[in-house]
Amino acid sequence: MPDGSIVRPYGDTTGDGMVQTSFTLPVAAGPRAEGAALQLATKMGIEPAMVVHSHAIDAGYTFFVVYGSVKHLVDLDAVVVEERAYPLLSSSEINGAIRTGLNRKMVVLGACIGTDAHTVGIDAILNVKGFAGEKGLEYLREMAVTNLGAQVTVPELVAKARAARADAVLISQVVTQKDAHLRNTRELAAAFREAMGESRPLLVVGGPRFDPAMGGDLGVDKVFGRGTTPGEVASYLVHALVPQKESA
Amino acid sequence: MPDGSIVRPYGDTTGDGMVQTSFTLPVAAGPRAEGAALQLATKMGIEPAMVVHSHAIDAGYTFFVVYGSVKHLVDLDAVVVEERAYPLLSSSEINGAIRTGLNRKMVVLGACIGTDAHTVGIDAILNVKGFAGEKGLEYLREMAVTNLGAQVTVPELVAKARAARADAVLISQVVTQKDAHLRNTRELAAAFREAMGESRPLLVVGGPRFDPAMGGDLGVDKVFGRGTTPGEVASYLVHALVPQKESA
Amino acid sequence: MTALHLDPALVARARELAARAAQPVVDLAHRHTTVSVERAVLRLAGLTGTDPVTGEGRTEDRVPWVNRVVDAVRDQVGLESGVALPVWDALASGTSLQGLAEQVGAGTARFQIPTGAAADRAREAARDAVGTGIARIDANRRRREELVATHGDPPRRPWIYLIVATGDIHEDIPQAQAAARAGADVIAVIRSTGQSLLDYVPEGATRTGYAGTYATQENFRLMRAALDDVSAELGRYVRLTNYASGLCMPEIAVLAGLERLDMMLNDAMYGILFRDINPRRTFVDQRFSRMVHARAGIIINTGEDNYLTTADAVDEAHTVTVSQLLNETLAKEAGLEDWQLGLGHAFEIDPDREESFRLELAHALLARRLFPDAPLKWMPPTKHMTGDVFRGYLLDGFFNLAGALTGQGILLVGMMTEAVVTPWLSDRDLAVRNVRYVLNAAGNLAEDFAPPSGGFIDRRAHTVLTEAVELLGRIADHPEGLIQSIADGTFGITKRPPDGGKGLDGVVELGPDAYNPALELLEREVSRA
Amino acid sequence: MTALHLDPALVARARELAARAAQPVVDLAHRHTTVSVERAVLRLAGLTGTDPVTGEGRTEDRVPWVNRVVDAVRDQVGLESGVALPVWDALASGTSLQGLAEQVGAGTARFQIPTGAAADRAREAARDAVGTGIARIDANRRRREELVATHGDPPRRPWIYLIVATGDIHEDIPQAQAAARAGADVIAVIRSTGQSLLDYVPEGATRTGYAGTYATQENFRLMRAALDDVSAELGRYVRLTNYASGLCMPEIAVLAGLERLDMMLNDAMYGILFRDINPRRTFVDQRFSRMVHARAGIIINTGEDNYLTTADAVDEAHTVTVSQLLNETLAKEAGLEDWQLGLGHAFEIDPDREESFRLELAHALLARRLFPDAPLKWMPPTKHMTGDVFRGYLLDGFFNLAGALTGQGILLVGMMTEAVVTPWLSDRDLAVRNVRYVLNAAGNLAEDFAPPSGGFIDRRAHTVLTEAVELLGRIADHPEGLIQSIADGTFGITKRPPDGGKGLDGVVELGPDAYNPALELLEREVSRA
Numbered sequence A, B: 001m002p003d004g005s006i007v008r009p010y011g012d013t014t015g016d017g018m019v020q021t022s023f024t025l026p027v028a029a030g031p032r033a034e035g036a037a038l039q040l041a042t043k044m045g046i047e048p049a050m051v052v053h054s055h056a057i058d059a060g061y062t063f064f065v066v067y068g069s070v071k072h073l074v075d076l077d078a079v080v081v082e083e084r085a086y087p088l089l090s091s092s093e094i095n096g097a098i099r100t101g102l103n104r105k106m107v108v109l110g111a112c113i114g115t116d117a118h119t120v121g122i123d124a125i126l127n128v129k130g131f132a133g134e135k136g137l138e139y140l141r142e143m144a145v146t147n148l149g150a151q152v153t154v155p156e157l158v159a160k161a162r163a164a165r166a167d168a169v170l171i172s173q174v175v176t177q178k179d180a181h182l183r184n185t186r187e188l189a190a191a192f193r194e195a196m197g198e199s200r201p202l203l204v205v206g207g208p209r210f211d212p213a214m215g216g217d218l219g220v221d222k223v224f225g226r227g228t229t230p231g232e233v234a235s236y237l238v239h240a241l242v243p244q245k246e247s248a
Numbered sequence C, D: 001m002t003a004l005h006l007d008p009a010l011v012a013r014a015r016e017l018a019a020r021a022a023q024p025v026v027d028l029a030h031r032h033t034t035v036s037v038e039r040a041v042l043r044l045a046g047l048t049g050t051d052p053v054t055g056e057g058r059t060e061d062r063v064p065w066v067n068r069v070v071d072a073v074r075d076q077v078g079l080e081s082g083v084a085l086p087v088w089d090a091l092a093s094g095t096s097l098q099g100l101a102e103q104v105g106a107g108t109a110r111f112q113i114p115t116g117a118a119a120d121r122a123r124e125a126a127r128d129a130v131g132t133g134i135a136r137i138d139a140n141r142r143r144r145e146e147l148v149a150t151h152g153d154p155p156r157r158p159w160i161y162l163i164v165a166t167g168d169i170h171e172d173i174p175q176a177q178a179a180a181r182a183g184a185d186v187i188a189v190i191r192s193t194g195q196s197l198l199d200y201v202p203e204g205a206t207r208t209g210y211a212g213t214y215a216t217q218e219n220f221r222l223m224r225a226a227l228d229d230v231s232a233e234l235g236r237y238v239r240l241t242n243y244a245s246g247l248c249m250p251e252i253a254v255l256a257g258l259e260r261l262d263m264m265l266n267d268a269m270y271g272i273l274f275r276d277i278n279p280r281r282t283f284v285d286q287r288f289s290r291m292v293h294a295r296a297g298i299i300i301n302t303g304e305d306n307y308l309t310t311a312d313a314v315d316e317a318h319t320v321t322v323s324q325l326l327n328e329t330l331a332k333e334a335g336l337e338d339w340q341l342g343l344g345h346a347f348e349i350d351p352d353r354e355e356s357f358r359l360e361l362a363h364a365l366l367a368r369r370l371f372p373d374a375p376l377k378w379m380p381p382t383k384h385m386t387g388d389v390f391r392g393y394l395l396d397g398f399f400n401l402a403g404a405l406t407g408q409g410i411l412l413v414g415m416m417t418e419a420v421v422t423p424w425l426s427d428r429d430l431a432v433r434n435v436r437y438v439l440n441a442a443g444n445l446a447e448d449f450a451p452p453s454g455g456f457i458d459r460r461a462h463t464v465l466t467e468a469v470e471l472l473g474r475i476a477d478h479p480e481g482l483i484q485s486i487a488d489g490t491f492g493i494t495k496r497p498p499d500g501g502k503g504l505d506g507v508v509e510l511g512p513d514a515y516n517p518a519l520e521l522l523e524r525e526v527s528r529a
Ligand code: B12
Pocket: A115, A116, A117, A118, A119, A120, A121, A122, A124, A125, A131, A170, A171, A172, A173, A174, A175, A176, A177, A204, A205, A206, A207, A208, A209, A224, A225, A226, A227, A228, A229, A233, C165, C190, C191, C192, C193, C194, C211, C212, C274, C306, C309, C310, C382, C383, C384, C385, C386, C417, C418, C419, C420, C421, C422, C423
């Protein structure tokens, strides 16, 4: 592996730029379809592109597998990484920080909003059982966690958050078809802004298809993606909600 | 399937532009690598791109699977198809055309050049056994076919072609690593130009990784790719070598 | 094939305990009705359409007339007697059911509970009206039998079951036809997320679902017609499946019968556990819906596979067996026969676990032996699928092999993109190629598959059966049986209290004069069974 | 595991016929030497390096001194007596072997065949010189045994065998180490296309191969050292493999012994059939090379898999069995023991063929039963692999399963990109994950795999064995045995006449006074065997 900041995909030789791709075109199988596949591959920057496989799907579609070298360079310096801007804390550090910094329990609400009924993800974060060996937030003595479960409507959630004087609201979105997760998240953010303005709780969303970099444009404070662990989330909550000097 | 001339890849909805791609980057697994993968996907035109999987390979590499929608449009009208510019003839038509049009047997030489020892492809075209149910060129009464087998050097081949007064020389190139097939083909074309100029035999090359459209730039008369059948080749030879009016 | 033998005494005990555990639920169902059961009665009597003044423009948001009428009856006279008596009493004046609905819309309809002769007339009229719906269901059943006779059944078991889920019926249709041409024997159209929580059945041809397409009578009709075309084209009857479980189980069951669907996902507990629907509501609804399925000759598919997405497939394997036995008991009580019981189970063991494949075989064989005459539904890996689609394609191949080795009846084809997107056209095509390879190349490997008694697979199967019997014992011994065990989180480690969840307000205790013409007509079926 | 039993009489008959069919080849080998055998003698005596004035700059194009010397001897006095006598006679004057080579380069060296006392002195000197090479091979064998003892052998069978082939030794090394960390037990570095047709062994660390990396002593050394490092890191001795078959079989075998390679592709017929090398040349070369391997404790891998890439895997299955029996006979005659016989076979049946997987199992089981003590080498699908890499990944999974079910010894890991490119880093990584899944999840399925006698698999195995015995009979009955059958196109439907092909001019009939110190020292081995 080269240590320069410019890299290319690696097939079997440094710099060969090799990638694999597959897709279906709504074109009947045949030379025209193959040509169309090559055209697309070329537009994707694969040159030379090899259409190594194609087969008809039903009458009007053709599936392709294409291999080749992409001309694009990857500039590692230009990569914006959501580097964790806060330390990973142990359970006792977290409890300690809250006790001293907040001198009351931190109130956390969790739910799956909209029609999404996938609770395994939020449960993994909240329930004692936890995830990847880490216990969930409910296990933390200084957090008062309520898991509202699935299919909670945004209005319900806003009402519950106000009533519970929640410090943070954690929501999960797993269904992404037609970008449902993005729309629902924006709707949530808007509703909280609307209802509580500045005094709104910290909004945290998570789900396997979120890009952690997109928090800002969704109007929430933090976005967690694939494979998040409870510890990361708890540490973030402390970082974001407990006066800094203390949590240091 | 839409009949417009502009199409996009099809995932599960017309126009969604969905594609799958996978590649390895010479970057240690981690957020930086994920970001790099997203950057590459974006450069390939995949927006939004989802890095749906990644795992470390050894210490310094990461493998990625990415899904997403490519913004590129495929213009079917712009597709240059090597439409067969000649009719597919039956064995008897071919023999007939040669007899009447050439009034002698058509002399065909076949070989794998360079260090390439893959003969199954050329054998499929030449040997009686044939391919995909079609008998090979040796089966045609009016063709005098010699299969020189594998690992024939270019000088040997030129000499043999001259001696045999070959009408056509068919060569196969299967190994493509480091574009060996392209280099070898160009070398072959140059050698024949050199040695015989205008009077050189028809040069036909084939192999699974050739793009039939690239004949010109390789300096040969015709290129055949994946899944070629003997009938296509024989028909082409008649088309190219037998005075037109006759072969009609 | 294998000689795996189960202790017949243990098996008998399991069934007896399951019956006992389910009894409180059956009693509950006999004592109650629900808004959806009553709406189903009106649907059988032919009431369709929606109230044009409701909804936000999209037909699928409009409130169906059946809801308006049942709500009106409930407001005015309550549902303790069912809707049939007040409605057909109101119709005695001569107005049509549709006309009455419009009066309800206009707020001019008045209901009362008829008594004496009026009640007799209302009962009779209701029976006739509902009878036409049942007759149509019967006709569809005969029609199916004819079509199977002409086009033929799939060449071999397991039947290949494919899902389409674009959200748009007009995208679903070509994809379903493509899937059938590619080899699918059964097409399932999954519903838009959360439809199961709507307390009404949307209407019309819909194009706006999320991760699934609305289950509407019109969508049913369009898809069944499209599949009839490919069936003729392919010379093989292609079956259509949809989902009953949810708040509208009874009505969807009726619509499935009216539009000749062939299979329905119908689980006695799925709605409770995975949609947080009230247990009482679900238990009343499921019984009615299953009686309709029984009459329609529809094969039900149960949802035990879902447990393994929230619970561990090895630790909780016995809960699947317990649930299968409970679903069987409840299904038979509702008149379904063995050949209609597509009991569910799944290939959900962590693939990184040592011996995972042989554990799967042990579980699948246990189900096969326990329900020899049921067309078991074998579900693919989902929970442990990842974005590594190559690995996913391999796992699905081994899932297919397990299906062939253990003689499963219905094989839900797994998708390599399970962890990524709802299936693409190409995912489905590749998935069927995977199935075809495995069945052609290794389909008969069962001949060489003979887990020795006392061997790993044999021991595992017996362990699971024993654990299942123990659990059934605990459930049966509790006065409230099943209902209590659900509250305790026995299935899918999900706790659901008897009075929690959605739709409880739609449950009504029946009065002495309660009358439900559909039940009356269908009970015959049950007694026949 | 399975009870497949082969008729012992038939098996015995097969071996006896194989021995008879191979005898003419053995006799031929005894009566001849080749330029490569003689060069191997000089290499054992320590002659290395290339003639600087040859080649086009790249070291790998330069002519090695061993070639220059053997050619010079041949020009001046012929090779009928071998090189040892004339060379060590010339060295009597006191010059070093290296010095003599330079004289040859300068054209000043003069050779003669010594007689009487001079001949005795030359023989003795030659024996001592070659003895040092043999001693180094022996030391390497002991060293391997030590390292295996310290690091340990792979935890289980089959051993996982991975190929690297970048063409550049410096890309190969990190890839080989990555492969080992990913789980490879054996690393094979395939050669640049066509190296096997070079009548010399290139020298140096090379970066310019096509679809493979040159087999050079330096490349051997670099890779073995790199693997020794990972072996220590992983606590598992990672074996290294290269290819002997070709025009330089004897020399490459010597280099493999000198650099402690652990396995070598070495087939008595591969060069003939797939590289059009002259049959006589190959038969003489293979015997010498195998004697060296025997001494070095190297496991050979034969190439029957290749037949199935040009011939149909079902129609010609028996030719694989025949070839395995011939390779066994010839190997034993050369002193190799059962544990050194990695006999090849492959999963090459058309996957679209009904029952293809069970046919594969039948063939693989036959080999397993026929050679119970040999570490069979199980080769993946190649011919029927296509650009559909998903299908390819699935096929490789079933290939892995077949390997586990039938107890194969060495599993050459298949690549999903087989039909596309030489393996990428990621292909290899995904391929090992595939193997790991199959072996972890289903590795013990053999316990449940019991093809009934009289069943499909049993019948197929017997058919193939019977066809093999018939063919062996026909070969054995012919005066020229094997040589004739090769001319007839018996293997891989490829015809190779005795006097055709490359390298015939390198074959020399031995004279009465012929002397080969290496053979003399190695024969002991043979007689020991
Ligand atoms: C389990 C499961 C179900 C179960 C859910 C049970 C339950 N109570 O949750 C059941 C069977 C009920 C189900 C049903 C459906 N499912 Co579902 N299901 C899955 C499955 C197999 C696994 C999901 C899962 O549990 N992952 C494990 C958890 C731990 O991972 P996770 O969710 O990513 O969570 C982690 C991170 O994302 C993050 N995280 C997640 N949420 C949050 C929240 C916060 C605040 C934070 C900080 C972090 C965080 O932390 C977690 C731990 O690392 C996936 C396929 C797959 N393999 O991914 C499909 C999948 C998610 N389902 C899908 C669909 C479509 C459905 C249905 C709509 C299908 C249908 N029409 O019937 C139904 C209806 C569900 C509904 N109404 O929403 C699709 C979604 C497609 C898409 N991308 O839009 C998937 C991808 C399958 C597919 N390919 O079709 N499903």
